[in-house]
Amino acid sequence: MPSSTPWDVHRLPRADGKIFLVTGGNAGIGYFTAEQLAGTGATVLLGSRDAAKAQAAMASIRSHVPGADVRHLPLDLADLPSLKASADALAVDHLDAVVHNAGVALDHPPRRETKDGNELMFGTNHLGHFALTHWLAPLLLTAPASRIVTVGSFAAKSERLDLDDLQSTRDYKPKRTYGRSKLAQMYFGFELDRRLRAANSSVLSVVVHPGGALDSLTPPRPPVHTRTTNEHLRALPAALLVHGKEAGAWPAVRAVLDPQVSGGRLWAPHIFGLRGKPRAEPVKGHWADPVLAERLWNASCDLVDADPSLALT
Template identity: 70%
Template sequence: MSWDVKHLPRADGKTFLVTGGNAGIGYFVAEQLAGTGATVILGSRDPVKAEAAQASIRARVPGARVGHVRLDLSSPRTEPLDIERLDAVVYNAGVLLDRPPRRLTEEGTELMFATNHLGHFALTWWLAPLLAAAPAGRVVTTGSFTAKSESLGLDDLQNERDYRPKRAYARSKLAQMLFGFELDRRLRAVGSTTMSVVTHPGGALDSLTPSRPPVRVRTTGERLRGLPAGLLLQSKEAAAWPAVRAVLDPAVRGGQLWGPRVFGIRGLPVLEPVRGQLADVELAARLWTASRELTGLDPSLAFSPA
């Protein structure tokens, strides 16, 4: 089927959760989903920023149904969701540190690995009953194209040796993507109606991104400086398209990877082949075991029939 990013299918009566939906790409995922008539919940640890994002969405989407749940993925503590079912969750929130030193969570886990991967791994356990209550729930995990060129060392998941922030970030995103594929395999194994899809946003810059006051305002100078980069990269509004399609398109299937059409960096959302480490079933299974040991949870068991 043809897919029009400017004319999305209606999703009235459905409920979606977007982690990190208060800023960046996550904000635009939330804004676009809100335009379909669905109820959109922003998962954010900062209530002030979440309120600003809700105000911006309501200003652009008349009658938008948008709410907030407090969520800190570095140490997963979420408020109860007062809903009967969850039709989809978009795992978008993430931390990217620019420089050393290596930072730890309160539990002593490396911050980027804990937030980007383990937090979403654990959150899946808590959301499982709500996703299972939907006729066809979806878990959409947002990875990164930088993960494709990285390798994952199971003996040093928390980057204790030779810590380099950008590499640690790419590895955490690779772990996220492997989790998304392994989750779908385990959902199929237990006969769940929920499916897991992996996406990545390509390359996105703030300077190419339209303003969304009070969330963020782009200056004229910033816009002009960003014009040359528009030949290769895209805005965060466009970078949201793969995740939005993964949530809404009835043709999407579990275990798929969606990203931008042009060299995987920019453009309309299309289906991509799953290759290299992303297709390593044994690596994904071993990562799952390690994540289960670190969190004390096994999300796939939460989907198993009673």
């Protein structure tokens, strides 16, 4: 039954003893997701390939959340062979949630590739998280009702996947390729839920997107994030339609913590999907295409050389 107490983004439930991993937790929405989760008493692991940026983020979180238990996990999603070692380096006996947040967004050509020969955005944003889930499976299965939260994007609404050109080798356009990589992530989250439910797994897969999140509307967290007064003032009219990255983290945080959240749902800002407190949205249109999602799943397994079950049963 739904809770009679409205979800309050500023009064989060306690999560003492729980362990959460946030990929890309050193900056942007990932940083604020980590900061908010740290305030619940949980142990929060920041997955980041840049140790210096991770240290700065942890220092900032500790300054805003006294006593926060935050740690750095070296993680490079663009390097598929390294992901098993990263999962092994967690050095924990269980994992209550992973937030697949990290992402690469390129604005201009040329097309770039990962070490594995995958297009950089598709390879990092989708394939990296897809493969990481496989290696995290034993830890997720050890925790009761653990959660895999996949952070998509509002940009994915206007995109369609080309299963014959997942690597964008033809007519590469950075913004379109980015949107498709986020769409692939969302298909992954929904298909993962279908497979978990079919296997009667205790693990939940939830998809979220942050809406429109601007740096200029984001609270400063120097040196992790800075903004000038003029930048903030110029952005204020946009606050009617979008919000900052602190608020952009709310859907992911709710997906991790709210006991009423169920698998297979999409959580997003409640005002036109662009700003405001998080709520569940219908999964419809091309997002709800199980045939395409299954085909992407199988293609992804081939690309990362993974067991189709992802060992989450």
